[in-house]
Amino acid sequence: MINPQEARIVKEVFDLYLEKRSLLSVTMTLNEKGYKTKLHTTLQGKKYGGISLKSTNIQLILKNVFYIGKVSYQGQIYDGEQERIVSDDVFKKAQEILSDNRRERRIAGTTKNIGLLNSLLRCKACNCSMYYAYSMKGKYKYHYYLCMNAQKRGYKNCPTRLVNAQTIENKLLECIRKITPDTKLQGDLWNALTLQDQIKLLKSVVRQINYDAHEGFLEIVLHNEKSCKFSLKLKELKHIPPHKKDIEVTKEPPIRQNLIFAHQIADTMKEKDCSLHQISKWIGIAHPRLCQIASMINVSPKIQEEILFSQDKRLYRIPEYRLRDILSETDWEKQQEIWNDLLKSSDKQA
Ligand SMILES: [Zn+2]
Numbered sequence: 001m002i003n004p005q006e007a008r009i010v011k012e013v014f015d016l017y018l019e020k021r022s023l024l025s026v027t028m029t030l031n032e033k034g035y036k037t038k039l040h041t042t043l044q045g046k047k048y049g050g051i052s053l054k055s056t057n058i059q060l061i062l063k064n065v066f067y068i069g070k071v072s073y074q075g076q077i078y079d080g081e082q083e084r085i086v087s088d089d090v091f092k093k094a095q096e097i098l099s100d101n102r103r104e105r106r107i108a109g110t111t112k113n114i115g116l117l118n119s120l121l122r123c124k125a126c127n128c129s130m131y132y133a134y135s136m137k138g139k140y141k142y143h144y145y146l147c148m149n150a151q152k153r154g155y156k157n158c159p160t161r162l163v164n165a166q167t168i169e170n171k172l173l174e175c176i177r178k179i180t181p182d183t184k185l186q187g188d189l190w191n192a193l194t195l196q197d198q199i200k201l202l203k204s205v206v207r208q209i210n211y212d213a214h215e216g217f218l219e220i221v222l223h224n225e226k227s228c229k230f231s232l233k234l235k236e237l238k239h240i241p242p243h244k245k246d247i248e249v250t251k252e253p254p255i256r257q258n259l260i261f262a263h264q265i266a267d268t269m270k271e272k273d274c275s276l277h278q279i280s281k282w283i284g285i286a287h288p289r290l291c292q293i294a295s296m297i298n299v300s301p302k303i304q305e306e307i308l309f310s311q312d313k314r315l316y317r318i319p320e321y322r323l324r325d326i327l328s329e330t331d332w333e334k335q336q337e338i339w340n341d342l343l344k345s346s347d348k349q350a
Contacts, residue, residue, distance in 0.1 A: 002067075007085045009035065013061050014086045014094055021097050023055040023062075030058075062094045115145060116169050116198060117209060123147035123160040124212035124219070132165060160213035168218075172209060175220060175230045180205055253315035255323070259307050262296040296323055300332040303339050317346040 016026045031052045039050035069084035115132025126149035134143045143165035150158035210219040221227040280287040326335045
């Protein structure tokens with residue numbers, strides 16, 4: 001039978017759970033009070049239990065019909081011989097909270113797989129919805145929206161098939177910001193919202209989004225039936241992994257990387273009081289090559305500033321070795337002239 005001390009703890013568990021509605025916080029409260037799991041001694045005299053509680057211990061107590069005077073046997077519940085510790089009412093309430101929490105966890109667990117444009121985005125060609133999905137390739141996750149028709153009837157029936165999720169979501173946001181004044185859709189405010197709230201907000205503004213991969217446009221239909229068409233660069237929307245592209249765009253121009261490296265070399269030489277030869281050995285780059293890079297710090301401060309901080313896209317097209325012409329010149333003004341010519345000549349390459 002149940003001893004009085006155990007009965008008292010069980011009662012406390014139920015009361016606390018009804019109050020706090022969380023297994024974890026009940027567990028923490030009881031552990032703070034120094035409660036331990038029941039200590040058992042086996043016939044061989046081995047002891048187990050007597051350790052701090054886990055939320056699964058609490059869950060087992062809350063689900064145990066033993067405490068309402070019943071016994072469970074092979075999935076059936078029978079009247080037991082023991083006295084009840086908690087009322088049916090309390091027990092029922094605890095079961096309700098448990099199942100509520102389970103449902104919430106399930107919903108929270110699936111939000112990762114909800115696309116921002118789910119139930120809004122449609123494939124124009126097939127006149128059917130596109131839904132969010134992802135696939136794993138190695139360690140990368142590729143997110144996309146897939147045409148339901150293409151999924152069911154095969155890709156050759158649909159010109160759209162699938163579209164890169166990140167790209168179409170960004171494009172949609174860019175377009176919608178042009179046609180609606182809602183400030184919550186703007187950058188910082190939008191980014192501060194949870195995915196759920198973003199979806200809610202978007203649905204309050206947009207009724208439908210039609211994607212036409214054949215003609216290359218995105219049609220946004222608002223709730224007031226107003227609709228706007230935006231042309232798309234289809235190449236951008238192809239199913240390419242966003243990671244690779246992102247890296248390409250954000251990568252620093254090679255000439256900048258080299259100049260930063262040149263300064264690191266100079267700093268190291270100063271700090272460690274060492275020679276280029278030593279550094280060459282440490283990092284495994286041939287000495288002559290290291291000399292070329294290290295000499296970049298001899299171009300004028302003005303040019304270095306441009307290389308390090310300018311947004312000029314032409315920097316991507318100027319290789320480091322082109323600086324050698326500049327380095328043969330000691331006059332900073334003349335260096336600047338050569339640099340300006342370099343930039344101009346890279347215009348022609350584009
Ligand atoms: Zn389709």
